[in-house]
Amino acid sequence: MNNVTGQAVPPFRLPEFSQLQARIAASTPADVERALRRPRRSDTDLAALLSAAAEPRLAEMADLAGRLTRQRFGRVIQLYAPLYLSSFCANRCLYCGFSVENRIERRVLALEEAEKEALILARRGFSHILLVAGEAPARLGVDYLAELATRLRHRFASIAIEVQPLTRDEYARLFAAGITGVAVYQETYDRRTYDQVHIAGLKADYDRRLEIPARVALAGMREVGLGALxxxxxxxxxxxxxxxxxxxxxxxxxxxxxxxxxxRLRPAAGGFAPLVPVSEKNLSQLLFALRLFDEDVGLVLSTREEVRFRDGMIGLAPTRYSAGSCTIPGGYGDTGATGEQFSIGDSRSIEEVAAAIRAKGFDPVRKDWDAVFQQAGSQQ
Incomplete structure (x- = not known):
């Protein structure tokens, strides 16, 4: 039910993955040409821009994507850092270092420890943070997140979470506590592959996962994050x-x-190897195509990627970069901590990433709105 109107929420009806592949494969150079010339683009145009037929036009796509990004977002790139709270997880996902079957050192930060980690990031200049935890509600639940958000909300411009899926009432409670965004990645939209890599746990339910972003939005969150691994x-x-x-x-x-x-998949405990190779050229085409499809969507490029690629994408399509990241709970304060979720590709500090952004003529934004704004919104 819609929490505003009380009416039923229309479900997200996604075609079969093979049908999506067929739509893309049927795209011709003429379809790509039309997609590049349109002022507004449909999902048919997106299929064309993602196709092999669009690869010879990649430079043109990059130019158009860059112009659109500058028109809609200006010459700014927001910087954020992930803060890992727990490495416990009840799911068995073959690709993840936190998978329940992997033998790694596991830890849940006490609230005081999490607060100290956050203050380290604040001192380093971050105003936007993403709280991350494995999906283990018995270890880290809504009470913990609400209390931590209450402690941190006055120190950060925005606080987002990437944790286990919650109910709409729980998301609404966290919004009132100071959390404004939720990232819920589907991991893969291919049902067959999804079943192959999600072996056990609540995350093994494809349809349950697919409806979470709508639940987040209807709970009043200011931002919802999508993604495919x-x-x-x-x-x-x-x-x-x-x-x-x-x-x-x-x-x-x-x-x-x-x-x-x-x-993109990175080395992690368990030794899972990518099932399908995805090159930097492929990733570039994906970024440009989605920018041309939706000029207002925020596009996030994390420290999974190497320095050279991240610097090369500045000013083209991404609007948000992570920096100075650590994927180990407690890893900011204890540089000897172990038990990472995955290895990173760009280990530069926030200052080094900011310098690279400025060198390209862009402004690395560490704070682009005030916490007072979110507090006022939560009272409406």
């Missing part, structure tokens, strides 16, 4: 699925901002 299935079809999911959320909850992340 690149390397599990056909990246072109994942891109089209992301675009369709984005379009659905735009109609369902137009006041909610949407971001899309593009995590």
């Amino acid at each position: 690149l390397g599990l299935a056909d990246w072109r079809a994942e891109g089209l699925a992301l675009g369709l999911h984005l379009a659905y959320l735009r109609k369902l909850a137009w006041r909610t901002a949407v971001t899309i992340s593009f995590p």
Whole structure:
């Protein structure tokens, strides 16, 4: 039910993955030409821009994407840092270092420890943080998150979470406590692959996972983050699925901002190897295509990627970069801590990343709105 109107929420109807692949494969150079010339683009145009037929036009796509990004977002790139709270997880996901079957050192930060980690990030200049935890509600639940947000809300411009899926009432409670965004990645929109890599735990339910972003938006969160873990299935079809999911959320909850992340598989405990290779060229085409499809969507590029690629993408399509990241609970204060979720590709500090952004003529933004804004909104 819609929490505003009381009416039933239309479900997100995603075509079969093979149908998405067929739509993309049927695209011709003429379809790509039309997509590049349109002022506004449909999902048919997105399919064309993701196709092999668009690869010879990649430089043109980059130019158009860069111009659109500057028009809609200016010459700014927001910086954020993830803060890992717990490495416990009840799910068995073959690709994840936190998977329940992996033998790693596991830890849940006490509230005081989490607060200290956050203050380290604040001293380093971060005003936007993402609280991350494995999906283990018995270890880290809503009470913990609400209390931590209450402690931190006056120190950060925004606090987002990437944790286990919650109920709409729980999301509303966290919004009132100071959390303004939720990232819920589908990991892969290919049902067959999803079943192969999600072996056990609540996350093994594909349909349950798919409806969470709508729940987040209807709970009043200011932002919902989508994403597909690149390397599990056909990246072109994942891109089209992301675009369709984005379009659905735009109609369902137009006041909610949407971001899309593009995590490529990185080395992690368990030794899972990508099922489908995704090159930097592929990732570039995916970023440009989605920018041309939706000029207002936030595009996130994390420290999973190497320095050279991240610096090369400045000013083209991404609007948000992570920096100085650590994927180990307590790892900011204890540099000897172990038990990372995955290894990172860009280990530079926030100052080094900011310098690279400025060198390209852009402004690394550490704070672009005030916490007073979110507090006022939560009282409406």
